[in-house]
Amino acid sequence: MHGARKADVSEREQVSRWDHHYQCVVVGSGHAGSCAALSAIDSGCRRVLMIDKCPKEWVGGNGYFTAGAMRCAHEGLEDLLGVLGNPISEEERKSIDLDMYTKEMFEGDIQRLSDGRSDDGLVKELVDQSRDVVGWLSKRIGVPFVLSTNRQAYEVNGRQKFWGGMALSVNHGGKGLIEAHQKALKDAGVDLWFDTKAIKLMMHNGEICGIEVDQMGSYINIRSPAVVLACGGYEASPDMRAKYLGSGWQQARVRGTPFNTGDGFVLAAAVGAQTTGDWEGCHSTCWDAEAGLNAGERELTNQYTKSGYPLGLMINFRGLRFVDEGEDYRNFTYAKFGKAILAQPGGAAFQLWDAKMLDYLRKEEYGDEIVTKKWAQTLEEMVGELEDWGLENKGQFLSTLRAYNQAVQGNQIQQWNPAIKDGLSTNRKVLRIPKSNWALPVDTAPFMAVKVACGITFTFGGLAIDPKTTGVLAHTGNVIPGLFCAGEMVGGLFYGNYPGGSGLTAGAVFGRKAGVCVGQRVLHS
Template sequence: MAAEESWDVIIVGAGNAALCAALSAAEQGVKVLVLEKATLEDRGGNSTFTAGGFRFCHDGVEDLRTDILDDMTPGEYDSIGNLPSLSEDEFMATLMKVTDHQADEDLGRILIGESRETMRWMRKHKIRFIPMFGRQSFKIEGKHHFYGGVNIEAVGGGWGLVDMLVQACDRMGVTIKYETGLRELIQDQKGRVTGVRAFGPDGYEDFYAKATVLACGGFESSPEMRVRYLGAGWESCRVRGTQHNTGDGIQAAMRIGARPHGGWSSCHAVQWDISAPPYGDRVILDNFQKHSYIIGIVVNMEGKRFIDEGADYRNHTYAKYGKEVMKQPGRAAVQIFDAKTHDNVRDEYRIREVTKATADTIEELAEKLDIDVEGLKAEIAAYNAACPEGAFGTTYNPSILDGVGTKGLTVPKSNWALPIDTGPFHGYVVTCGITFTFGGLKINTDAQVLDLTEKPIPGLYAAGELVGGIFYENYPGGTGLLNGSVFGRLAGKNAGLLAKAA
C-alpha cells in the first residue's frame, strides 16, 4: 500500500458534477483532490457523451445575451425567431409532471431556484455556451424556433464541457489523479468519513480528507445491478456513455449505512442506433441517439406502432421511450419518415455510422429492414386514415404543441399527426440505450448524505447521477447536467466550508 496522503476535500469522479464540486470547494481556499477511475483519455464520465444541453430558468434570448450567451455572434442572434423563456413555476410543473409528482420537492426547488445563478457561476469560470441550433429548433421561414425548455448547450457539447471544466480546475489549483477508483470509504470511531481507499496503478492507496464528495455516477454500466433493479433483460441494453459507472459510490456509501432513495427500478433510456457499440463511442459520442420520432412514426419489427410519438415535446418523452423499445420483439424498432418531414430530422441522423434504409414504397422499405411487410402496410394505412385531412395547410410547426392528433387509434399520435404518404420513405433501426439510473443515495438540502435514520453522515456529501429522489420513471431533457452542476456546486461549497472550519 502506498503512503497515506491528506487533503482538505476529496471529490470522487471527474464528470460535470464532480468538477463543479471541485471548483466550488477550491473557491473556499482549501486543498482539493479529484479521484477519477478512468484514464486521462477516458475522463469525464457520462458528461463527455452528452450533447452538453442545460435546462435552466431565464427570460428569453435578450436576457441570455447579457451573461450566458455574451459571446454569441450577431449572425447567430439574428437567426433566432423564437427562444422561449422558462420560469421557475414552468420548470417545476414540468419536473413534477414527467415524474408523476414523485420528485423530491425540496431538492427540486434547489435545482430550479439555483439554476440561473449556477449557469452564471459556470460562465464566470469561462464555460462557454451557445443555442442548440442543430437539435432543439425547427427552421420556419428561415428562422430557428426553439422548443421544449432545453435550448442552450456548452460549446463543444459534452466533450467541450468537460474540457473547459478541467481547465477551470487547473486554474483553481485542483489536483486530479487518474486511474484511481474508489473501493471503500474510511470512517473514524465516531462514524465521520475521513477519506477513501482507492485502487490505482500502484495498488491500494488511502487518501484522507476533512470532507468527501461522491459524484461518480449511477450503476447503468453494471449488467448485474441493471438486472437486479431494472428487471430481466436489462443486461442486453446498450450503454450510451462511460463503461465506468458501475455504482461504486452508491455501494461504498450503502456499506457504511447510507440510505438508498429514489426510482431504483427506473432509468433514463432512449432510442439508440442498433449498430452502436456496447458502451459509448468517444468519436461518435451521443450521435447514435435518434430523437426526431415526433415528426414520424415508430414501429416494431412486426410493423406495429407502440408509442404516442406526439404525446409531448421530445424533451419530455425521449428518456422513457427507450424502455418501450426494450419491450418489443428483438429489442428493436424502426423510425419511419416520409419526404415531407425527413429534411427536418436532427443532426444525428446524418452521421455516416447509421442503420437506415431508403425506398420509394413502404413495401420496399419493409423488405430492406426485415419488417413484416403486410403488417407495416396495414399499420401505415390505418395511421394515415386516422390523421386529420388538411389540418396543417401550409403550416407544420413541431416547435409548438398543435393538438393535431389521430382519431380512433388504440395507440394515438396526439400532436403533429401527418400522414406517411410521400416517397421516398426513410427508416432508421433503433434499440434501447441506457443513459443513467434514477436510484441512488438520499441527501438533504445541504447535499449531505443521510444514513438509515435520516441523519447526515459526517463528512460525506453527494451530487449528480448517484443521488436519488429527483427523477422517477422519466426526466425533462437537459436537467441531468443542470442537476450535476447545481448540486455539485452546493456539495463542493459545503464540503469546502466544513474543511475550512475543521
C-alpha cells in the same frame, strides 16, 4: 499504509497511518465532480484531489457523452445573452423567438413527468439555482454556451422558434464541457488521479476522516475531512441493471462511460448511507441499433441518439406502433421511449419518415456517415428492405401504415409547425395508439427508415441527501458528517422520466453546493 493491503489492520491503526493529506477528495471526474472540486477551491480549500477508476483517456464520466444541453429557468432571450460564449448579432437576435421559462414551469415539468413523485426539496433547489449556476459555469469555469438552434429550435417562416423550455447547450457538447472543466481544474491546482478506485470510506468518531483507494494494485490511505461522491449510477453494470431494472435490461446499450458500475453505492452502504428514489427507473432513449453494447463511442458520443421520431413513426418487428410519437415535445419523451423500445420483440424497432420530413431531421444524428438507412420509393418496397433488419410481419406493417394514413386524412403540412404542440392528431377512434401532435400522412416518396434500440444514459435511484447541503443521510435520518453527494448518484430527483437537459443542470447545482459545504466544514474543523 502503502503497497499490499493489510486486511487485519484495525480502524484506529489505519487512521493513524496516512499516505496523503487533502482537504477534499472528489470521487469521479465528470461534470458534477468537477463542479464540486472547483467550488471547494473557491470556498477556501487549498488541497483538493479528484480520483477516478478510469484511465485518463476516459476522463469526464457521462458528461463527456452528452449533447451539452442545460435546462434553466430564464426570462427569455435577453436574459440568456450574457452567458453565451460568443455574442450574436442584432440581426440574429431579431429572428429568434424564445419565450421565458419560469421557475414554476421548470418545477411543473419535473413533477409532471414524475407523476408528482420527485422530492420537493431537491426540485426546489435545482430550479431556484438553475439560472445562477449557468452563469457560474460560464464565468467561473469558461463553459462555452451557445443557443441550441440545432436541437431546440425549428426554422418557421424564416424565424428560429425555440420549443420545450430549453435553449442552452455547450459548444461541441460534452466534449466542450469536459474540456472547459479540465482547463479550470488544472488552473485551480486540483490534483487528478486516474486508474484509482475508491474502495473504502474511512470513519473516526462517526465522521468521515479519509478514504482508501486502489491505484493499480497499490493500496493508499488518504486523510481528508470531506469526501464528495460523484461517480455516477449503475447503468454500466449488466448485473445491477438486471437486479434493479429487470433481466431484459442486460441488452440495453450503454450510451456513456463503461465505468459507472455502482461503486459509489457500495462505498456509501458500508458507512450506513440511506438510499432513495426510483431504483427501477432510468434515463433511456432511442439509440442506433448498430452502436456498441457496453460503452459509448468517444468520437461520435451523442450522435447515436435518434430523436426524430415525433416527425415520423416508430414501428416494431411485428409491424405495430407502440408509442404515441407526438405525445409531447421530444425533450419530454425521449428519456422514457428507450424503455418502450427495449420491451419490443427483439429489443429494437424502426423509425420511418417520408420525404416531407427528411429535411427536418438533425444531420448530426441522421447524416449518411452516422447511421445506416433504408430507402424505398414505395411502402411495399420498404417492407422488403426492412426484412433484412428483422421485420417479421410484412402484412401488419403495411396495415399499420394504411390505418395511420387513414386516421390523419385531411391533415395538411401548411398547418404544421414542429415548434409548437399543434394538436394535429390522428382520429383516436381509428387507432389503438394515437399520435397526438405533428401527425401527417406518410405517403410521399422517398421513404427512409433507420433501426433503433434502447440506449441507457443514467439510473434514477441513488443516495438520500440534504437538499441544502448535499450531505448524505444515514438510515437514522441524520447527515453523515463529511460525506457529500452530487450528480447521478443523487436519488429522489427523477422518477420514470425527466425533462431533457435537467441532468447536467442538477450536476452543476448540487456539485457547486457540495463544494461550498466542504469549504465550510474545512474552515470550521
